[in-house]
Amino acid sequence: MPTYSRADVAFERGQGAYLFATDGRRYLDFASGVAVTALGHGHPHLVAALKDQAEKLWHCSNLYRIPGQERLAQRLVDATFADTVFFANSGAEAVECALKMVRKYHDERGQPERYRVIVAGGAFHGRTLATIAAGGQEKHLKGFDPVVDGFDRVAFGNMNELRNAITAETAAILVEPIQGEGGIRPAAIEYLHALRRVADEYGLLLVFDEVQTGMGRTGRLFAHEWADVAPDVMAVAKGLGGGFPIGACLATERAAAGMTAGTHGSTFGGNPLAVAAANAVLDVMLEAPFMARVRETAALLRRRLEELVARHPKVLAELRGAGLMLGLRCHAPNTEVVARLLANGLLTVGAGDNVVRLLPPLIIGTVEVEEALSILDRTCSELSAS
Numbered sequence: 112m113p114t115y116s117r118a119d120v121a122f123e124r125g126q127g128a129y130l131f132a133t134d135g136r137r138y139l140d141f142a143s144g145v146a147v148t149a150l151g152h153g154h155p156h157l158v159a160a161l162k163d164q165a166e167k168l169w170h171c172s173n174l175y176r177i178p179g180q181e182r183l184a185q186r187l188v189d190a191t192f193a194d195t196v197f198f199a200n201s202g203a204e205a206v207e208c209a210l211k212m213v214r215k216y217h218d219e220r221g222q223p224e225r226y227r228v229i230v231a232g233g234a235f236h237g238r239t240l241a242t243i244a245a246g247g248q249e250k251h252l253k254g255f256d257p258v259v260d261g262f263d264r265v266a267f268g269n270m271n272e273l274r275n276a277i278t279a280e281t282a283a284i285l286v287e288p289i290q291g292e293g294g295i296r297p298a299a300i301e302y303l304h305a306l307r308r309v310a311d312e313y314g315l316l317l318v319f320d321e322v323q324t325g326m327g328r329t330g331r332l333f334a335h336e337w338a339d340v341a342p343d344v345m346a347v348a349k350g351l352g353g354g355f356p357i358g359a360c361l362a363t364e365r366a367a368a369g370m371t372a373g374t375h376g377s378t379f380g381g382n383p384l385a386v387a388a389a390n391a392v393l394d395v396m397l398e399a400p401f402m403a404r405v406r407e408t409a410a411l412l413r414r415r416l417e418e419l420v421a422r423h424p425k426v427l428a429e430l431r432g433a434g435l436m437l438g439l440r441c442h443a444p445n446t447e448v449v450a451r452l453l454a455n456g457l458l459t460v461g462a463g464d465n466v467v468r469l470l471p472p473l474i475i476g477t478v479e480v481e482e483a484l485s486i487l488d489r490t491c492s493e494l495s496a497s
């Protein structure tokens with residue numbers, strides 16, 4: 112179905128931060144398949160892990176124990192606030208699990224009337240019926256009425272609006288620590304603290320959607336670690352499998368208390384291939400120097416991009432974001448900037464608020480940063496001349 116407006120380029124091979132098209136052209140990949148291929152393309156450890164698992168067992172369903180899944184869950188629990196994990200296949204499904212869980216939590220406590228979730232303007236949580244309702248974007252909802260009930264929207268970052276939106280029916284608060292599709296809009300650290308306080312005050316569950324911000328994207332395994340604020344529930348996907356489809360919903364034991372046998376499920380979720388890929392991703396990311404290196408590279412990229420914005424005030428308005436999740440707000444239409452960057456050999460992703468997203472693989476170094484900047488600089492010069 113023609114549900115995508117695709118660029119007319121086809122890739123047949125990838126290596127590190129580079130993609131090679133069928134016509135032989137080489138592209139520097141600062142899109143990472145929308146923040147997915149966190150370790151770049153063809154990472155030897157991931158390739159070996161997936162090949163090894165492919166020889167043994169692809170799938171057996173969740174009717175049986177899956178040792179690799181148990182190991183992955185334990186490692187995610189050890190690395191986070193969480194006590195327990197549900198595995199899905201995508202970000203939307205991870206969020207869907209979170210949405211079901213917050214309803215079940217209050218139902219179990221004898222308050223089934225508490226089912227509404229407070230969400231933020233500019234949010235994105237996926238493209239299922241429930242997650243488009245949570246995201247609330249007109250362009251995603253149009254034609255798909257009736258909208259799934261149970262979401263109350265407040266301005267992102269505004270605590271007064273949020274407090275006013277709490278009613279006897281409120282079950283949870285759902286936010287992205289940095290809005291990705293919405294245009295790389297970071298929540299203030301104080302806002303995340305305030306969300307935790309208000310959630311505790313009213314007995315709400317705090318849910319972070321870290322589908323895009325998670326898995327090292329900001330230079331910590333999860334973005335909320337920068338604020339030192341723990342959620343009760345967290346959705347993860349994108350970078351988790353390094354390109355293999357897998358999502359996860361992490362939660363505290365308390366928040367997940369109602370998620371007993373038979374309450375939720377997935378045929379494919381956390382199958383042996385998917386968890387082999389995700390375990391291999393964690394092998395790399397949990398090694399001590401990895402995150403420090405991401406932060407170092409991110410600092411260099413940020414410095415260079417700030418210089419770029421200063422050099423091209425007619426084209427670029429602002430740099431925002433954290434780690435290797437950066438956005439250039441443009442004066443020129445972002446679609447045109449993304450298209451020109453593609454023509455010049457750099458892959459980027461558009462976002463809301465006329466932003467161009469830079470989401471390079473976390474394995475890039477100085478060489479890739481400088482190459483990206485040279486393409487960005489040339490492209491901005493072309494755009495200001497035209």
Ligand SMILES: *Cc1c(COP(=O)(O)O)cnc(C)c1O
Binds near residue numbers: 202322
């Ligand atoms: C991409 C994304 C999703 C949806 O993930 P899918 O795998 O496309 O379903 C949900 N939340 C956020 C924050 C995302 O960036």
